[in-house]
Amino acid sequence: MQTVSDFFGCHVFSEAVMKQKLPKAVFKDVYAAIHEGKRLDLAAANVVANSMKDWAIELGATHFTHWFQPMTGITAEKHDSFISPTADGGVIMEFSGKELIQGEPDASSFPSGGLRATFEARGYTAWDPTSYAFIKDQTLYIPTAFCAYGGQALDKKTPLLRSMEALERQALRILRLFGAEGVHRVTSTVGPEQEYFLVDREVFRRRPDLQYCGRTLFGARPPKGQEMDDHYYGAIPPRVAAYMKELDCELWKLGVLAKTKHNEAAPAQHELAPIFTSANLAADHNQLTMELMRTLADRHGMACLLHEKPFAGVNGSGKHNNWSLQTDTGVNLFDPGDTPAENAQFLLFLVAVIRSVDEYPELLRISVASAGNDHRLGAAEAPPAIMSIFLGDELTAILDRLEQGKSAHADERRPMEIGVTVLPHFPRDTTDRNRTSPFAFTGNKFEFRSPGASFSVSGPNVVLNTIMAETLSRFADELEAAPDFRPALDALIRRTIREHRRVLFDGNSYSAEWVEEAARRGLPNLRTTPDALAHYETPRHIALFERHGVFTADEIHSRCEIMLENYSKTIRIEALTMLDMVKRGILPASLEYQNRVAELAERKARLSLPNAVETRELIHLGSLTESLVDRLDRLASDVLSADGDIPAQELAVFYRDHVAAGMEALREVVDELETRIPEELWPYPGYGEILYSVR
Numbered sequence: 007m008q009t010v011s012d013f014f015g016c017h018v019f020s021e022a023v024m025k026q027k028l029p030k031a032v033f034k035d036v037y038a039a040i041h042e043g044k045r046l047d048l049a050a051a052n053v054v055a056n057s058m059k060d061w062a063i064e065l066g067a068t069h070f071t072h073w074f075q076p077m078t079g080i081t082a083e084k085h086d087s088f089i090s091p092t093a094d095g096g097v098i099m100e101f102s103g104k105e106l107i108q109g110e111p112d113a114s115s116f117p118s119g120g121l122r123a124t125f126e127a128r129g130y131t132a133w134d135p136t137s138y139a140f141i142k143d144q145t146l147y148i149p150t151a152f153c154a155y156g157g158q159a160l161d162k163k164t165p166l167l168r169s170m171e172a173l174e175r176q177a178l179r180i181l182r183l184f185g186a187e188g189v190h191r192v193t194s195t196v197g198p199e200q201e202y203f204l205v206d207r208e209v210f211r212r213r214p215d216l217q218y219c220g221r222t223l224f225g226a227r228p229p230k231g232q233e234m235d236d237h238y239y240g241a242i243p244p245r246v247a248a249y250m251k252e253l254d255c256e257l258w259k260l261g262v263l264a265k266t267k268h269n270e271a272a273p274a275q276h277e278l279a280p281i282f283t284s285a286n287l288a289a290d291h292n293q294l295t296m297e298l299m300r301t302l303a304d305r306h307g308m309a310c311l312l313h314e315k316p317f318a319g320v321n322g323s324g325k326h327n328n329w330s331l332q333t334d335t336g337v338n339l340f341d342p343g344d345t346p347a348e349n350a351q352f353l354l355f356l357v358a359v360i361r362s363v364d365e366y367p368e369l370l371r372i373s374v375a376s377a378g379n380d381h382r383l384g385a386a387e388a389p390p391a392i393m394s395i396f397l398g399d400e401l402t403a404i405l406d407r408l409e410q411g412k413s414a415h416a417d418e419r420r421p422m423e424i425g426v427t428v429l430p431h432f433p434r435d436t437t438d439r440n441r442t443s444p445f446a447f448t449g450n451k452f453e454f455r456s457p458g459a460s461f462s463v464s465g466p467n468v469v470l471n472t473i474m475a476e477t478l479s480r481f482a483d484e485l486e487a488a489p490d491f492r493p494a495l496d497a498l499i500r501r502t503i504r505e506h507r508r509v510l511f512d513g514n515s516y517s518a519e520w521v522e523e524a525a526r527r528g529l530p531n532l533r534t535t536p537d538a539l540a541h542y543e544t545p546r547h548i549a550l551f552e553r554h555g556v557f558t559a560d561e562i563h564s565r566c567e568i569m570l571e572n573y574s575k576t577i578r579i580e581a582l583t584m585l586d587m588v589k590r591g592i593l594p595a596s597l598e599y600q601n602r603v604a605e606l607a608e609r610k611a612r613l614s615l616p617n618a619v620e621t622r623e624l625i626h627l628g629s630l631t632e633s634l635v636d637r638l639d640r641l642a643s644d645v646l647s648a649d650g651d652i653p654a655q656e657l658a659v660f661y662r663d664h665v666a667a668g669m670e671a672l673r674e675v676v677d678e679l680e681t682r683i684p685e686e687l688w689p690y691p692g693y694g695e696i697l698y699s700v701r
Contacts, residue, residue, distance in 0.1 A: 010258055013255075013258065013259060014258045014259070014261070015258075015259070015260075015261040016259050017065065017140050017141040017142065017259045017260055017261075018138050018139070018140045018141075018259075018260060018261040019058055019061060019062075019138055019139040019140065020138050020261065021037070021040070021138075023061065024036055024054075024057075027057040027060075027061060028053065028054065028057055029053065032050050032053045032054065035047070035050045036050070036054060036135065039135045040135050040136050041191070041334075043171075046107075046135065048103050048104065048107070049103075050103075051103030051104075051106055051107050052102060052103035053103075054103065054106060055101045055102055055103045055105065055106040056101065058101065058106065058139060058146065059088060059099065059100070059101035059146070062088075062139075062141055062146040063088065063099060065141045066141075066144050067088075067141050067144050067145055067146045068087055068088065068144055068145075069085040069086060069087050069088065069144070069145045069146070070085070070086055070088065070101060070105070070145065070146040070147075070148060071083040071084060071085045071086070071145055071146070071147055071148065072084065072109035072111070072131035072133075072148050072150040073147040073148060073149050073150060074111075074131050074149075074150045074151065074152040074161055074163065075152070075161050075162045075163050075289075075293060075462060075464065076116040076117065076152055076160060076161050076162075077116065077117045077118075077119070077160065077161065077162065077564075077565065077568050078116065078117060079460065079461070079462055079572075080293070080297075081293050081297065082111070082116070082152075083145075083147070084109070084111055085145055086105075088100060088101055106133055106148065107132065107133045108130055108131065108132055108133070109130070109131040109150065110129065110130055110131070111129055111131060111152070116129075116152075116160060117568045117571075117572075118154070118160055118564055118568075119563065119564025119565060119566070119567035119568040119571075120563065120564055120567055129152065129153065129154055129155065129160060130152070130153055130154075130155070131150035131151065131152050132150055132151045132152075132153065133148055133149075133150055134149045134150055134151055134163060134167070134286070136167070136284075136286055136287075137149035137286055137287055137290050138261065140260050140261065142260065142294075149163070149290055150163075151163050151164040151167070152164070158558065158560060158561055158564075159557075159561055162289070162462050162464035162465065162468075163286070163289070163290075163464065165464070165468045165556055165557060165561075166285060166286060166289060166464040166467060166468050166471075167286060168468075168554075168555055168556045168557075169194075169467070169468045169469075169471035169472045169475070169554070169556045170193065170194055170284075170285055170286065170471055171555075172471065172472060172475040172554035172555060172556055173192070173194055173331075173471040173472070173474055173475040173478070174191065174192045174193070175475070176474075176475045176476075176478035176479045176482060177192040177331060177339070177475075177478055178190075178192055179478065179479075179482035179486070180351075180354065180355075180478050180481060180482055180485075181333070181351075183482070183485050183486065183491060184350075184351050186333070186335075188335055189333045189334060189335050189337075190334055191333065191334035192331055192332070192333050192334075192339070193284045193285070193331070193332050193333075193334075194284070194285045194329065194330070194331055194332075194467065194470070194471050195282045195283060195284055195285065195288070195329070195330050195331070195332050196282065196283070196284075196285045196288035196289070196327060196328065196329055196330075196463055196467055197279065197280055197281060197282040197283075197288065197328040197451075198279075198280070198288060198292045198325050198326065198327055198328070198457075198463045199266075199277055199278075199279040199324075199325065199326040199328070200277065200278045200279070200292065200295055200296070200299075200325055200459065201270055201275060201276070201277045201323035201324055201325065201459050202275070202276055202277070202278075202299055202310055202311060202312055202323055202459060203272070203274045203275050203276075203310070203311040203316050203317075203323065204246055204249065204274055204276060204303060204308045204309070204310055204311075204700050205274055205308060205309050205311065205696050205697070205699050205700060206307065206308060206309075206696075206699035206700055207303075207304065207307050207308050207309050208307075209691045209695060209696050209699045210308075210309035210696075212690060212691050213690055213691060213696070214583055214586065214587055214690075215580075215583050215584070215587060216309070216311070216316070216696075218579060218583045219313075219576075219579060219580045219583055220311060220312065220313035220316065220378070220460070221311075221313040221315055221316045221317070221378070221381075221580075222316060222317055222318070222693070222696070223580055223583060223584045223587065223669065223673065224584070224587065224592070224673055224676045224677060224680070224690070225317060225318060225677065225680070225692065225693045225696075226677045226678075226680040226681050226692065226693065227318070227319040227693060228692065228693045228694035228697065228698075229694070230273075230694075231272070231273065231319055231320050231697075232271050232272045232273060232320050232321065237269050237270070237271065237272065237273050237275070238269060238270060238271045239268055239269060240269050241269075242267075242268070242269060242276075243700060243701050245306065245307075245308070245700055245701065246276065246700060248306065249302060249303060249306045249308065250267050250276070250278075252302055252305075252306075253278070253298060253299065253302050254267070256298050256302065257291075257294070257295060257298060260291075260294055261291075262280060262291040262294060262295060263280045263281035263282075263283060263291075264278060264280050264295070265279055265280055265281045266278070266279040267279075270321070270323075271320075271321045271387075272317070272320035272321040272697075273320065273697040273698060274696075274697045274698070274699070274700060275320075275321065275323065278295065278299075280292075280295075282328065282330065282451075285329075285463075285467045285471070288463060289462060289463050289464045289467070292325075292462070292463050293462065296312055296460075299312070300312075308700055311323075312459045312460045313378050313459065313460060314376070314378040314379045314381060314382040314458035314459055314460065315378060315381035315382045315385070317693060317696075317697065319693075320697070321387040321388075322381065322382035322385065322387060322388060322458075322459075323382075323458070323459035324382065324388055324455060324456070324457060324458060324459055325457045325458060325459050325460075325461055325463065326453050326454070326455050326457075327453070327454040327455075327457050327463055327466050327467065327470075328448070328451045328452070328453050328454075329451060329452050329453075329454060329467065329470055330450060330451035330452070331355070331474075338450050338451075339351070339352070339355045340352070340355060340356070340447075340450050340451055340452065341450040342401070342450070346400075346401065346404065350495060350499075353404075353408070353499055354481065354495065354498070354499060356397075356401070356447075357405075357498075357499050357502040357503055357506075358474060358477045358478055358481060358502075359395070359452060359474065359477075360395060360502065360503070360506050360507070360509060360510065361477045361502050361505075361506045362470075362473040362474050362476070362477045363393055363394075363395055363445055363473075363509050364506040364508065364509040365473065365476075365477070365506075366469070366473040366476075366547075366550070367392075367393035367509070367529065367530055368530060368532065368538065368541040368542075368544075368547070369469045369472075369473060369541075369542075369547060369550075370393050370444075370445075370454075370456070370466070370469055370470075370473075371391055371393060371456075371530070371532045371538045372469070372538045372539060372541065372542050372569075373457070373465045373466040373468070373469040373470075374456040374457045374458060374461065374465075374466060375535040375538045375539060375569060375573075376458060376460075376461070376535060376569075376572070376573065376576075377535060377572070377573045377576040377577055377580075378458055378460060378576070379456075379457075379458035379461075379535075380533075380534050380535055382458060383456060383533075384516075384533065387516075388455065388456070389442060389443060389444030389445075389455050389456050389515055390444070390515055390516070390520070390521065390531070391531055391532050391533050391538075392444070392515070392520070392521065392524045392529050392530070392531045393444055393445060393456075393509070393529065393530075394443060394444060394445065394509055394510070394511040394515060394524070394529065395443070395445045395446070395447070395452075395509050395510050395511070396443035396445070396446040396447060396510075396511065396512050397447050397510060397512065398447065398512065399512070401447065402510065402512060405503045405507070405510075408499055408500055408503060409500055409503040409504050409507070411500065441455075442514050442515035442516045443455065443511070443512075443515050444456045444515065454466055454470065468556060471556075472550065472551060472554055472556050473550070475554050476550055476553070476554065479554075481498060484498060485498065508527040508528065508529065509529065511523075511524075534662055535569070535570075535573045535658065535662075536570070536573065536655065536658040536659045536662055539566055539569055539570055539573075539655065539658070540655060542562065542565075542566040542569075543559075543562055543563060543566055547562070548562055566654075567654050570654035570655055570657070570658045571654055573658045573661065573662075574648070574654070574657050574658050574661045577661040577662070577665050577666050577669075578645065578648065578661065578665070580669065581641060581644075581645050581665050581668070581669055582645065584641070584669055584672060584673075585638065585641060585642055585645070587689075587690070588634065588638050588672065588676065589638070591689030591690060592634070592676055592679065592689060592690075593631070593634060593635070593638070594689075595679075595683055595687045595688055595689050596627065596630070596631045596634065596679055596683060597631065598687055599627065599682075599683045599684065599687055600624060600627045600628065600631065603620050603623055603624045603627065604620075604624055606620050607620035607621055607624060623682075626682075627679075627682065630675055630678060630679055630682075631679075633675050634672070634675045634676065634679065637668065637671050637672040637675060638672060640668055640671075641665070641668040641669060641671075641672055644664045644665050644668050645665060647664075648660055648661060648664075648665060680692065
């Protein structure tokens with residue numbers, strides 16, 4: 007029987023494969039490119055390309071593609087075959103170093119936020135050797151960056167790679183001060199937990215809103231949702247288990263470290279979590295994971311929903327971004343060790359995170375901003391839009407003592423007593439978990455719980471890496487100039503705790519009391535995407551990204567424009583879908599039911615039978631239908647008035663305040679009608695049918 011270790015990574019042109027396939031000298035050059043950032047010359051690239059092509063053909067590949075991540079939030083690919091014509095009318099299979107290193111897709115057809123005009127079509131994809139090529143669907147996929155003719159980043163990978171380099175530079179400065187001369191690389195690592203819903207494919211196809219928008223725009227709550235907590239960690243239904251098994255196997259073939267799977271809190275909701283890897287690989291792997299989730303769900307007669315809030319009244323889906331820093335000597339810089347109070351290096355990196363979050367909460371909020379995620383954040387199921395940090399009792403107590411100038415101490419890790427003698431004792435962690443915190447320390451990493459399920463993890467990690475690089479840079483400047491390192495270090499840690507502790511909160515972040523307390527502390531509460539994006543292009547933020555070489559001012563402007571446009575476009579598509587569903591399905595159903603009730607009332611009247619019940623129902627239905635038509639017309643008018651040359655920020659605010667508000671008003675009437683109209687007349691599957699369709 008074949009084990010996972012026998013086929014794990016079998017479709018990946020990994021270091022192990024390269025070591026086997028490439029000449030020693032070329033492999034040495036490739037290794038240096040991957041691990042030391044050195045350039046690979048064209049001669050070596052030709053050898054790599056030829057070996058890569060031969061390996062791919064052995065596995066049945068006929069085409070290659072430069073696989074990149076434009077600012078659409080999904081991946082893009084253009085396939086070319088390996089064939090080249092011969093003089094005798096045949097073909098040979100060829101793949102050159104030039105084809106490996108560079109491609110040329112049409113840059114004007116992807117979102118650029120003004121970086122490219124429609125007539126400026128040239129763009130380039132550039133091979134990223136730090137992310138391994140792989141085989142999928144008989145095609146060799148080559149992970150690449152995507153840039154404009156002028157070099158501006160048009161993708162999500164390039165800024166992530168830049169931010170990783172920026173963070174590494176500053177982290178190495180700090181580690182040198184601690185005498186870590188043997189450390190040459192520091193990598194930001196990520197483990198993104200992916201939540202998703204699975205529903206029956208046929209039910210999905212009968213809901214236009216799910217098909218066009220990824221979420222339900224209408225839906226009365228079913229009698230049973232997640233109140234009983236019986237789905238969370240429950241037995242996985244056989245149909246879902248078969249899907250998860252195939253998903254695991256396909257991911258393992260592609261080298262994705264899929265580790266954990268379970269039912270989530272809401273009916274039909276599940277989660278997959280991988281083992282940590284570098285932020286760059288984690289971003290690529292998560293894109294592959296989302297793509298395979300959708301593809302395999304269809305194969306199993308289901309649809310995979312990755313929207314942040316597919317259903318009202320039950321939990322939405324996030325993507326918990328577990329973030330840490332790892333040296334090439336195997337040290338996790340966020341690992342407190344057995345005695346965190348005595349671990350000065352850990353404490354310095356810890357307070358650096360605290361300062362970073364307190365100094366740049368707007369950027370963290372921007373990194374998770376979207377129309378979909380606005381439905382989820384702060385909905386008593388996901389962290390609020392207020393950025394705060396949970397550390398747990400032990401670390402908080404240590405920081406309190408340090409701030410007061412006292413010697414820090416930590417209790418020994420005590421075994422957990424659970425009152426059953428037959429069970430083994432196990433050590434209790436230094437922190438509990440706080441599921442309500444947007445940014446929680448969880449032992450040797452920080453869990454950023456705010457990103458939405460459909461997000462690329464690149465955006466949040468670009469911000470985390472950059473703001474951390476800024477803080478470490480400031481720390482290094484101060485400590486390098488200090489005449490005596492240790493006193494300066496102690497003073498820096500104490501001052502940072504004192505100046506930035508307002509961002510620390512260990513309580514219930516879902517509570518209304520925390521919203522009030524956060525306001526008293528001066529923490530921003532940017533509830534919606536337009537609120538957040540109004541802070542993107544401030545001089546301070548532009549200077550930050552330019553200082554560390556992550557974004558230029560033009561690249562920031564383009565991303566702000568794209569995010570605002572996507573917000574408005576998303577709401578517009580949802581509004582148009584809603585109008586279509588009401589006009590073509592819900593309004594006719596309401597009128598048909600009224601006709602039935604009216605006919606029944608009339609027949610009973612002719613027979614001199616009491617018809618008060620029918621009359622009351624008819625009056626109520628008529629009132630609801632009138633309200634439905636009124637709100638329908640108002641929403642249609644608002645959508646039409648959003649046309650024209652309106653600045654992106656102003657347009658987004660209009661969509662939020664008028665169109666989205668009109669959609670909520672229309673939904674209120676529709677959801678009440680759903681509870682009154684017979685199921686055989688209602689044109690769309692209800693929540694109960696959708697959420698419990700997979701068993």
